[in-house]
Amino acid sequence: MEFLRFDDASFEAALERIVARGEEPPAGVEDVVGEIIARVRQEGDRALFDYTVRFDGLDLSAATVEVSAEELEEALAEIDDDSRAALQLAADRIEAFHRKQKQESWLSTDEPDMLLGQLVRPLDRVGIYVPGGKASYPSSVLMNALPAKVAGVGEIVMVVPMPKGEINPHVLAAARLAGVDRVFKIGGAQAVAALAFGTESVPRVDKITGPGNIYVATAKKQVFGQVDIDMIAGPSEILVINDGSGDPRHVAADLLSQAEHDELAASILVTTDGAFAAAVKEALAEQLTVLPRREIAERSLANYGAIVVAADLDEAITFSNRIAPEHLELAVADPFAVLPSIRHAGAIFMGHHTPEAAGDYLAGPNHTLPTGGTARFFSPLGVDDFVKKSSLISLSREGLQRIGPAVVTLAELEGLAAHGRSVSIRIDK
């Protein structure tokens, strides 16, 4: 845990280490993934099942690769009532939020002799990647499938590895609740390849979303263009801006909720109050002792945690905009006064009663957010990610007559005579 001031000699170096964490995939991953994709593309199911035996210790066939509708139903029935109710509440709230994101098709009649418009339509089929084993999170299923559902996607296909056949019933229950259409027991780069190119058993999709390890992330990047993918996700981070108001124990708890994710997670507090900073540090040490995932959180804090004391709120805000954090908590007395100055953040948590965890699960907005400073240009996963647009142009003869001469002028300017001719042949009558 670094304890820093902006004028420290070591400040830039410490910050650079945090920002650059986990940037490059380990050597060899690109090649391994490239080979897996090429084989699955060429051999289909055979390669897919082969890799699944090798990596997941699970022997599949065309008859067993898919989870049946009955199994999904059973999973939902089998989980305890509290879990089911919480998942249902989350699903309802996430769906309600995402409904507000829907864009409609439009047609403009501003001009008498032409119609211009934009069609907004759902993708035909999407694939959702859900990690297996310990990092197999039902919330991730909801956050990926529900925006696709709201968008009106024709078919939602989910892949989730089941190492040695191990099944997470909550993940299946979430799939059932979110309206996932088909679930396959596959994972890794081979599952991404199967979704991108299709195999005898797995249908080809138009877009692949969802988190995964470095092999999955690399595979998604490699098939990008063949299908669309969601953002390139790196390790997770939280930045808390504080003005000395609020309870240091709450802020410490929020930092730990990020730190427990994995050892590359970054938890940063920037506060204008040195005493608050010290109190958070103390609270962190105290709360760490009772955490089940203490070791992970400790290592994350040691490597990528920082408490920064700023001269004033402006300095803290400038710092935040430079980081462009995935999660930004405005743990200040008047968060709405600070909001206009915040330029980049995946999700913004306002005030002292909005811990990040509320957004991770069921406030409504998506928890798939741009990481590692990419909030400068990427957006939270949402309904827009599951639609595509088409432009619409309809000219009457009069419309073409009106704008045609300028088209011919520009076509000639660019040396594209046939472009001009396709207009002049129609209006030179």
Next chain:
Amino acid sequence: MEFLRFDDASFEAALERIVARGEEPPAGVEDVVGEIIARVRQEGDRALFDYTVRFDGLDLSAATVEVSAEELEEALAEIDDDSRAALQLAADRIEAFHRKQKQESWLSTDEPDMLLGQLVRPLDRVGIYVPGGKASYPSSVLMNALPAKVAGVGEIVMVVPMPKGEINPHVLAAARLAGVDRVFKIGGAQAVAALAFGTESVPRVDKITGPGNIYVATAKKQVFGQVDIDMIAGPSEILVINDGSGDPRHVAADLLSQAEHDELAASILVTTDGAFAAAVKEALAEQLTVLPRREIAERSLANYGAIVVAADLDEAITFSNRIAPEHLELAVADPFAVLPSIRHAGAIFMGHHTPEAAGDYLAGPNHTLPTGGTARFFSPLGVDDFVKKSSLISLSREGLQRIGPAVVTLAELEGLAAHGRSVSIRIDK
């Protein structure tokens, strides 16, 4: 030029050749581009100027790399009045269309104890790549810069190579008209690298858009994640659906407007009328004789052109949906009757008076469109490409009290105790 029916034995093979054209970059390009990017990232201006001498024969310095505001002004003054008026009309129409795409930020007050919302805000700075030499198109400047301008992007930076110092005044005039803020005389993978990482002279941007050769496209793909990029663009294509109505010479002119672009362009007609098909073929031969870019168009038609005779409109539409064309002309008597069945297309040109060229220049919609079947999941370039979103969550104490218990349940389910604790520490009072 293939003349095909769906039941031809050779149909699938012919189609496959068209669909697969230009899919893989030539061997070695990835490595060359990777090296250029690494050097520019590390050495900045020195590497940038070094590559510019080597590839463009242009010796630049920090003092000369940028086009001055006066030079932009002069370019606009120097071009002839017709060209200026046509560019201005195009700029006005493109801007008006894209204004309709703007999404607003929103805040939901559906619940008494929380605010949920989505901020939609422009990117800080974007880079627009404009090819140099013969393929240096002013229309491309307008189509890339104006959506960014409408989005409210803080600074629009343009790069355009000027081989041996050759400057296209229309490109500079278009930049001035579109409100481009800075123009740099650089191109190739080195320009993409400079925009992605910044150099002493070139500011780092958040997103890079615009067309380019295989080196530029490969460089964009390699820096994706460091910055955002627009779609991965391949060679251009047009598909015309016809029902025997209209003038075969018009359809031939439209096919040629695509074929003259480059040798990889694909021009496909699918018609239900064999006589119309024959007439188009004849018109193509006739019109080709007068085209300045005849050789390119001929080679494009020979390799990737096709006239397909369909049994009925349904068959033609199914074919079109399979191709997911960049440009789709509905050259039929009642295009609005066909429209609902069209599932994928970058832009749809309705009826007999809407040649693709009108959309290429100034109808209003963007001419940067998804190619090579990617209209299944990519969209035309637009205002959405130049904004990013942030989610907003603001809970009162009561709001957290209301949804908190379910958050704790889900956190426990996922084994993330610190997540649950960040909520329970606030509500267990």
